[in-house]
Amino acid sequence: MKRLSALVIVVFLLAMVPAFHPVGATQTDLSGYTICVDAGHGGTDPGAVANGVEEKDINLAIALKVAKLLEEDGAKVVLTRDGDYYVSLSDRVSIANSAGCDIFISIHANAASDTSASGFEVYHYYGSTKGNLLATYVDEEIAKEIPLKNRGVKEAGFYVIKYTTMPAILIETGFVTNTYDVSIITDENYQWKYAYAILHGVQRYFGVPVHDPVPTVTGIRFAQHDGYFRVVLDVSQNTSYETFYYYYGYYVVVEVPNAKLADLGWSTDGDWQYTSTGSSTVPYIYATEYNGTVYVVLELNTPYAKYSAFTLSDPYRIVVDVYS
Numbered sequence: 329m330k331r332l333s334a335l336v337i338v339v340f341l342l343a344m345v346p347a348f349h350p351v352g353a354t355q356t357d358l359s360g361y362t363i364c365v366d367a368g369h370g371g372t373d374p375g376a377v378a379n380g381v382e383e384k385d386i387n388l389a390i391a392l393k394v395a396k397l398l399e400e401d402g403a404k405v406v407l408t409r410d411g412d413y414y415v416s417l418s419d420r421v422s423i424a425n426s427a428g429c430d431i432f433i434s435i436h437a438n439a440a441s442d443t444s445a446s447g448f449e450v451y452h453y454y455g456s457t458k459g460n461l462l463a464t465y466v467d468e469e470i471a472k473e474i475p476l477k478n479r480g481v482k483e484a485g486f487y488v489i490k491y492t493t494m495p496a497i498l499i500e501t502g503f504v505t506n507t508y509d510v511s512i513i514t515d516e517n518y519q520w521k522y523a524y525a526i527l528h529g530v531q532r533y534f535g536v537p538v539h540d541p542v543p544t545v546t547g548i549r550f551a552q553h554d555g556y557f558r559v560v561l562d563v564s565q566n567t568s569y570e571t572f573y574y575y576y577g578y579y580v581v582v583e584v585p586n587a588k589l590a591d592l593g594w595s596t597d598g599d600w601q602y603t604s605t606g607s608s609t610v611p612y613i614y615a616t617e618y619n620g621t622v623y624v625v626l627e628l629n630t631p632y633a634k635y636s637a638f639t640l641s642d643p644y645r646i647v648v649d650v651y652s
């Protein structure tokens with residue numbers, strides 16, 4: 329059996345999947361958008377303090393989760409702060425304006441002398457039509473996820489939503505002065521629910537179908553070790569995958585459904601990216617994304633060479649060791 333050339337494997341693998349390429353499809357994720365996420369307060373400015381919590385910590389915890397999901401969905405995210413330090417209001421505005429952000433999302437928690445005051449609300453600047461639209465979508469999505477009273481969309485003249493030049497909202501996630509609200513806004517699972525709700529509201533604002541981020545194979549690394557050749561797929565989030573031999577055992581295919589493939593910086597041939605490895609165990613690796621499935625193909629020097637596949641978490645990686 330003669331070894332297949334790169335071109336032949338391309339043809340064979342393309343036959344595995346429906347030969348249909350959407351042309352001129354509408355945008356399906358947030359790629360191309362720049363979004364400013366503003367965690368209120370920070371450093372010497374704790375924001376509201378009550379019930380043993382400081383507002384700045386809640387704001388940052390939610391903002392970082394929002395940023396992660398927006399990035400996983402393709403957006404470029406600009407954070408006004410990514411840690412516990414002080415940033416002035418004018419600096420926050422400058423960061424957003426100079427980065428040319430498309431929208432601005434400020435995250436805060438509320439406080440009131442009446443400890444029974446409870447719930448979330450979303451502000452936009454007075455009379456801002458686009459701000460109102462963004463605020464409405466985000467408010468509606470939070471209401472689906474968070475078991476707190478929806479205090480609704482409101483107008484205000486807060487500095488950061490007044491002086492930013494893009495549509496801007498300020499979310500009050502709940503009251504630090506209310507013990508039930510605190511139990512929600514400090515809970516990591518609920519913080520993720522806020523983040524997903526904000527993502528979905530942003531998707532609606534930009535006319536993108538509401539969805540959770542699709543896992544992306546962001547990189548493929550490899551190295552020859554003593555007795556085995558290791559291939560590592562870096563994936564943006566946990567996902568399922570399958571591995572199988574293909575074409576008389578000359579190839580091991582890693583199939584990652586419902587995933588996207590980043591530009592690996594490899595050589596390209598049509599829809600495929602490929603690289604030589606310098607290893608005699610796996611001389612070539614090919615990768616492509618087709619109809620929402622990522623295929624990574626390891627060319628074997630020895631048909632049916634033994635391999636093992638497993639995953640590592642945080643960050644999520646799919647590892648395939650091919651034994652030589």
Ligand code: ZN
Pocket residue numbers: 368369375376383436437
């Ligand atoms: Zn605040």
